[in-house]
Amino acid sequence: MSQAILREIIDYAHRADPYPLYEELRKTPVSHEGDGPYVISTYYEIQSLLHDPRISSDARNLKRTGDDPLGQGAEEETALPPSFLRLDPPDHDRLRRMTNRPFGPPHSPHKVHDMLGELDGIVTGLIDRIAATGSFGHVDLVDQFAYPFPVSVICRLLGVPPEDEPRFHVWAEAIAASLDPDPDADPSERGKNSADARMELGMYLAGLIEERRRNPGDDMLSQLANADGPDGSMTTMEALSTSALLLIAGHETTVNLITNGMLTLLRHPDVLARLREDPALSVPIVEELLRFEPPVQLIPHRTTLADIEVAGVSIPKGASLWLILASGNRDPKRFPDPDRFDPDREDIQHLGLGSGIHSCFGAPLARQEAQLALSELARRLENPRLLQDPPPYRQNAVLRGPRHLPIACDGVRP
C-alpha cells in the first residue's frame, strides 16, 4: 500500500474536520510514498511553489509512472481541450487575458462592482423566499440559498439561460466529482462519467456560443465568442473550455465559501452578532474564512519541469505535486494561533484563492458574493442556530463543503 497519506486526505471520515490530519502532515512538509505524488503541506513551501516557474500546470508534462489517483483526470480532457487552469504560459496567459478583458481591470475595472445591485436583488429574493415559506424550524441554507445564489450569478454573467440550470447542474456535479481523488473507485468508470458530462456540457455550450456569434448580447459568453482584442479571437474549442471552466468554478466553489462561512459564524455567535451590527466586518470575515475554511482545499495538478528541492527534499523532474492550501493556511509558522477563527487578524495573506499566475480568476466576484451573502444572512435571520453540527458534507475532498446546512431561526427580518 503505497498511498496511505493520500487515502487519509480523501477519506470521508476526515471531511468534517480535516485539520488535525493536516497538522500531522505538516510534521513532514514534503511527504511522499512509493511512486505517488509529493504532498506539500506547509505555508512557505506552498507559497514559493505557486510562484515557481519550474512548476507546470499542464498535465502533458506529467511523467506517467506515478500512481496518482488524480492522474487520470488529465485523460478526461479528451472531450474538451484543457482550460487555462491546466495550461502554462504563454497559452494560459493569452486565454486568461482574453477572458479577463470583459471581466476585470484594466479593460473592465467596474464590472464586478457594477454587479452589486444585481447580486443584492438575488440575495434579497432568496431570503424573501425563505421568509415566505414560513417554516423556520428547518431551513437548508445550501439548497435554499448558498447554491442558488452563485449559480444565478454565474448564469447571468455568462448569459446562460437559468431555466437550463437543472441540466448543467448534473454535468457540473459529475465533472467536479472527477476532481475528487478516490483511489478505490474504478478509474475507467469515473473517467467515463466525467467524459460524458464534459461532452454533454461541451455540446450544450457549443450551441449557445454558436447562437451568440450570430446574435451577440452583452454577456460574457458573447464577449468570449466574439473576442477581437490584441490577442485575436478564441477558437470555438477555446471558448468552450473557457466557458465550461467559468461555469463549473462558479457552481462549485462560492457555494462552499458561503456555506462554510455561515457554519463558522454560527459556531462563533459573537462574530455573527458583530456582523449583524456592522456589515463592513464582512470584508475581514471573508478573508479569514478563506484562510480558516478555504473552499478549495488543495491543488492536485502541478508537475515539476526540473529536479527541484523543497524543504530539503529532492523532487525529480516530471513528478506530480499536491499543494494542500488548507494546511498551509493553518501553519503556525505563518499564522499565530492558526486554529482560531479571528476576523481581526491584520496579517492575513492566506492561500485560500491560490497565488501566482493561477490565482483564482473569479476572486473579486467570489469575495463580493460572500461578503454580501453573509452580511445579509446575519442581518435578516432572527436568532439562527445550527440543527446539526457537523452538518453532512459532500464527498469531494478538493472542493470541500457541506452538502446541507440545516438551521433553524425564529423568523426573517424585512
Add this chain to the structure above:
Amino acid sequence: MSGDGTLEHLRRDGRIVVVGASLAGLRAAETMREKGFAGSLTMIGDEPYEPYDRPPLSKQVLLGKATAEHTALPRRREIDAEWRLGVPATGLDMAARRVRLGNGDEVEYDRLLIATGVRARPWPNEEEGALGGVFVLRTRDDGAALERALSAGPRRVLVIGAGFTGSEIASACRERGLPVTVAERGAAPLVGALGGVIGEVAAGMHRENGVDLRTGVMVTGLEGDPSGRVRAAHLSDGETIEADVVVVSLGAQRNTEWLSGSGLGAGPRGIACDAGCRAFDVRGIVTDDIFVAGDVARSPHALFGYQFLSLEHWGNAVAQAETAAHNMLSESVDRLPHLWVPGFWSSQFGVNIKSVGVPPMGTEIMITQGSRDERRFAAVYGYQGRVIAAVTFDNCRWLPFYQRQIETGAPFPVPFETVDRRPEGHKPMSADFPDPSVPTHGPTITLSGYSPADRKMTFIPAHH
C-alpha cells in the same frame, strides 16, 4: 547606554526629530509610536503639505485621472507629532544636538532621523531652465503644474532623459494623444537601470506608441520666445525640436546641502550609514543618535558584496524607515539590519515593469520566460556565476521566485527548465550596461563604496 535606563527614559520622555516629512519620515514616525515611543515627535518638512505619495504624480496625475492634491499618504495610525511644514532644515549642530530651521528656529533632539530624500536635477542652464513651459517632476506642485500644461494641449512635449520617470511622462503624453519627443543620451531608454538588452525592448515600446525617440543625443540648449516661453530645443546632432513643453527628467540630487560642514558623512551621493541605519560622521565613525532612511541614505548590503547602495525605491523607503525607527528605540543587541532586497515597479505604455535585486551589477542576462518581442517576459541578471537581479515585463507574479534565487545566491546561468522558455532564453547574453563613467539620466541605483570593514573607506567631502 545599555542597562542604565537611558533607553527607557528616551522611550518615555525623549525628543525625536524627523527631518523630511515624506514617505520614509512618516512611516518611521508611525513605527516609533507603534513601538511605544511616548516622548515628543517633531516632523520637519520643506514642503507645505502633509506626506503624500509620489508614484502617482508621473502616472494617474499626468493622465488627469487623479489630482496632485489627492495623493496624501494613507496613515497607518495617529502619530501625535508637532508638524513644522513649509520650513526647511538648514543646519545641524551634532555636538549640541540641534537642528536649525530656515526661519531661524532651532529644534533639539535626543535622536534624529534624516529622511530628506532627493529632488529633481534641474536643467543645468539656470536661465533656460527658468523659461515658461520648462518643468521637472518630483513634487506635488510639479505634478499639478505639468498636468495643467499638458491639459492645455501643447503642440509638442519634449522629455529630456528616458529613465523611469521620463518614460512614464512620455507614456502619459501619448495616452493623452500629445505629440512627444524623448531625447536620451544613452543608447536606449532605461539603459542605466536595466541595461541595453532590456533597453531595446523599452525603445520598441516608445516607438510603437508613437514617441519620437532620439537616442545617443544630448540637448545642448533650450530656446525661448520673446515672451519668455520655451519654443525649441537644440540637439547635439544639430537638429532642432520645436516644443512648447519641456520636461527635464535627468534623475535626482540628494538633499544633503543643509548638512554641509556639520561633520556628518553627507555629500552629493547621499548620507552614508551602516546597515542599522546609523549615520557615519566624516571620520567614518558611526554616530549613536543620528539615523538615516529613504532615498537620501546609502548603506552597505550584505547580499551585494557590502556595497553601499542608494536606492530611490518606494519600498526601500518604507522598509528602511521601519528598521531605522526600530533601531532608534532599541539596545544595540536588539538592532536589526536593513536587508531589504531592492525592488521597484514602473508602469508605462500599458506595460507593468518590475524588478528585484540590483540589475546594474549584472554582467549577463538570460530571458528565462516569455519573449522580448512580445514584451512579456522574465529576465535574470548574472554576476560572477550567481543570480543578482531579475526584471519582468507583464510577468510580475513570478518575481517572488527570482527574489528567492537572489537571496540564496542561486547559480547563473540558470541551469533549470522553466515554463514558457523560448529558444532565445537558453543562453546568456551580455546585459549591456553603459560605461558607468558616462553619465546618462542617472540610474535609480548607484553603487559605491567598500565593505565597512575596509580601512581604505573614503567619503566625498560635502561641497556643493
